[in-house]
Amino acid sequence: MSLKTEELVLNMGPQHPSTHGVLRLELLVDGEIVKNVTPHLGYLHRCFEKHTEAMQYFQVVPYTDRLDYLASMGNNFGYVLTIEKLLNLKVPERVEYIRVIVAELQRIASHLVAIGTFGIDVGAFTPFLFCFRDREIILNLLEELTGARFLYNFMAVGGLNYDLPDGWTEKVKDFAKQFRNTIKELNDLLSFNKIFIERTANVGILPADLAINYGISGPMLRASGVKYDIRKNAPYSIYDRFDFEIPVGKGLKGTVGDTWDRYFVRVLEMEQSLNIVEQAIDNIPEGDVKEAIPKKIKPPVGTVYGRVENPRGELGFFVVSDGGVNPFRVKVRPPSFCNLSVINEICKNNLVSDVVAILGSIDIVLGEVDR
Amino acid sequence: MKTLNEFFDLLKNQFGEAVIELKQDIDPYIIVSADIMDKLVEFIKVNDDFKFDFCTCVSGVDDANGTKSKDENGNDVITGGTLSVFYHFRRLFDDAKLIFRVQVPRENPKVKSIANIYRAADWHEREAYDMFGIIFENHPYLRRILMPYDWEGHPLRKDYQNPEFYQGIKISYN
Numbered sequence: 001m002s003l004k005t006e007e008l009v010l011n012m013g014p015q016h017p018s019t020h021g022v023l024r025l026e027l028l029v030d031g032e033i034v035k036n037v038t039p040h041l042g043y044l045h046r047c048f049e050k051h052t053e054a055m056q057y058f059q060v061v062p063y064t065d066r067l068d069y070l071a072s073m074g075n076n077f078g079y080v081l082t083i084e085k086l087l088n089l090k091v092p093e094r095v096e097y098i099r100v101i102v103a104e105l106q107r108i109a110s111h112l113v114a115i116g117t118f119g120i121d122v123g124a125f126t127p128f129l130f131c132f133r134d135r136e137i138i139l140n141l142l143e144e145l146t147g148a149r150f151l152y153n154f155m156a157v158g159g160l161n162y163d164l165p166d167g168w169t170e171k172v173k174d175f176a177k178q179f180r181n182t183i184k185e186l187n188d189l190l191s192f193n194k195i196f197i198e199r200t201a202n203v204g205i206l207p208a209d210l211a212i213n214y215g216i217s218g219p220m221l222r223a224s225g226v227k228y229d230i231r232k233n234a235p236y237s238i239y240d241r242f243d244f245e246i247p248v249g250k251g252l253k254g255t256v257g258d259t260w261d262r263y264f265v266r267v268l269e270m271e272q273s274l275n276i277v278e279q280a281i282d283n284i285p286e287g288d289v290k291e292a293i294p295k296k297i298k299p300p301v302g303t304v305y306g307r308v309e310n311p312r313g314e315l316g317f318f319v320v321s322d323g324g325v326n327p328f329r330v331k332v333r334p335p336s337f338c339n340l341s342v343i344n345e346i347c348k349n350n351l352v353s354d355v356v357a358i359l360g361s362i363d364i365v366l367g368e369v370d371r
Numbered sequence: 372m373k374t375l376n377e378f379f380d381l382l383k384n385q386f387g388e389a390v391i392e393l394k395q396d397i398d399p400y401i402i403v404s405a406d407i408m409d410k411l412v413e414f415i416k417v418n419d420d421f422k423f424d425f426c427t428c429v430s431g432v433d434d435a436n437g438t439k440s441k442d443e444n445g446n447d448v449i450t451g452g453t454l455s456v457f458y459h460f461r462r463l464f465d466d467a468k469l470i471f472r473v474q475v476p477r478e479n480p481k482v483k484s485i486a487n488i489y490r491a492a493d494w495h496e497r498e499a500y501d502m503f504g505i506i507f508e509n510h511p512y513l514r515r516i517l518m519p520y521d522w523e524g525h526p527l528r529k530d531y532q533n534p535e536f537y538q539g540i541k542i543s544y545n
Contacts, residue, residue: 042517049502050526086397212424212463215491226463234466304397305428305459305470318430318457329527331430333459341494370517 005031010352014043018121018356021366025343025355032351037344044370052330057083057297058157060330065151067315067332068368070113073106073142074310076155081236082306082317083157086299094287095159096238101172101280102142102154103308104273108179109138110311111219111266111273114363118263119190121360122199127190134182137175144168158292169281176278183271191267200263201254204346204358208257214342218313218335220362223249223265224257230309242279244272259354262361298325312336312363334368372467373420375399381420386411400457400470408458408473409483409509415460415469416488423460423469426489430457431499435529437477449530454480454503458492475505484510502527 010027013019022043028036048067052060064079065072077099084091116131139149144165146152154161190196206216211224221228229246231239247268249261301323307316313335320329339362347355373381379393379401389404389411403411415421437452453474460469473482484507486493496507497516504525507513515522521538524531534542 042515042519045517047526213490215426215489228463233463302397303400303457307427314427316428316459318428318459320432329430329432331428331432331457333428333430337494338491341491 007035018359020117020364023366027352029352034347034350034352034355037347039340039343042370044366046371048371049330052327054326056325057327061156062153065153066367067334067371068310068312068365069150070365071106071110071311072150072152073102073154074308074315077103078306078308078310078315079317080155080157081308082304082319085306086302086304086319086321089158089292091158091292092287093285095289097280097284098160098164099155100237101277104276105138105141107273107311108270109135111270114266118360121356122196124190124196127186130182130185134179141171141175156293157297158294160289163289172277172281176274179274183267186267191264197253197260200260200357201258203259203354204350205255206257206342206346210345215338216342217338219265219269220262220313220339222247223261225249230307230314236308242276244275247272259357259361310335313339332371334371336364337369340364340369372465378469385414398470400472402472405473405475405482409485409488412485412488423462425461425463426491427459427461429492429495429499431503431505432457433503433527433529446532447530452477454505456482456499456505480505481508483508486510
């Protein structure tokens, strides 16, 4: 016997712990089955793009920190690379190496938050503490380097604002050594936990063609089985010098592109980031990190699109210059914004509790969605 | 892999006058007419020479190339001129890129929507509508996305004036 029920509109958020910020999802539910999801964004809109038009090029860098605030180094990196492309500026080797190292450390830290909070979303509290314990080490390392734990303002157009402190590389090596154990622990505790697999495998399947059509990038695209990573497919900076793998979703516990795949790709990626850090840390050349920083940035007239592989996917900056000292227009292509747009397709006909798991696996940062 | 010039010639053959110019820049782009955008995008998605499967970004730009004047309160007003939309496309297997630009009159900015061809463009077009007031025709759900739904004006236009009131509440700019 089936009972006919009326459809109900249910608001999830804006103040809801599992929306990872201020996001409102308008769910149309039939009983416990979700029929339609309408996201409402903009609660964290801070006019980043309008701000940039009133500032000089180098003044924009601290604002980029606040886009994806869990991966500030990546945002800095994306912005300065774009402006360097606009200026056709070469940066010293030492700068390139340090940039790659901090970006990869940041990727690990960011994935640790993603994994930890995802565990909380589906009811596993302990892995969160393990993740944050190790993230703390990375934050301490970056604090020693920049003086800030979150919003670093570390990179400058043409160089870096600070050089490495003494003994920093040794600390990074120690961290790399012990962090492999954490990954092992994490796998025992969460990845192959039966309850966790039951909760995530075969839930919210995102097929590859749909992912590409929606412009999904980063770990979420790779979880759907598409081997595309900007660091490998179009290497920027010095990523072509390192030996690392691009993990893709294989449907180990369910179907390719399910929530478990999206989670596990991140775990594998942390290991690869660690490989890059270990290869780079011993080869940092000597040099001056501030030598190529231009005194005044006045680029030629033109348009440029620069991009980096941020922890959440392709972070792009589209910059239009009118020849002045302020950018004429800066458009950010935030990975979370594009990744979130697919939520209706993958939440349809799932349970309400699965929406929480799916949203956690998309791993959005609202600072970047709303800008 | 074909060069951008070859891509341009192929598109010129297909669409004739509507494909206007190949503009050299740091990232060179092709200027096309606004009313063929949907057909053109459909073409580059399915045609064997193109097969651009990934829509990276759609960005609105205020060209601010009209006549600038001041109104009675001393605020900048731009009349005439154009707004632009930049489209960035990619092909995932060889990472080739293709960039288009359309220019539409500021007073009547209308572009054919590509949101039904590339779903990725959906939210980007809504953002361009929100920030610049560019109307994307045939868009499935053209509504503000980042600003409040009842906001007036389009903030990223160069002659945008900060409102004095929002819903009857005075806004402080200090």
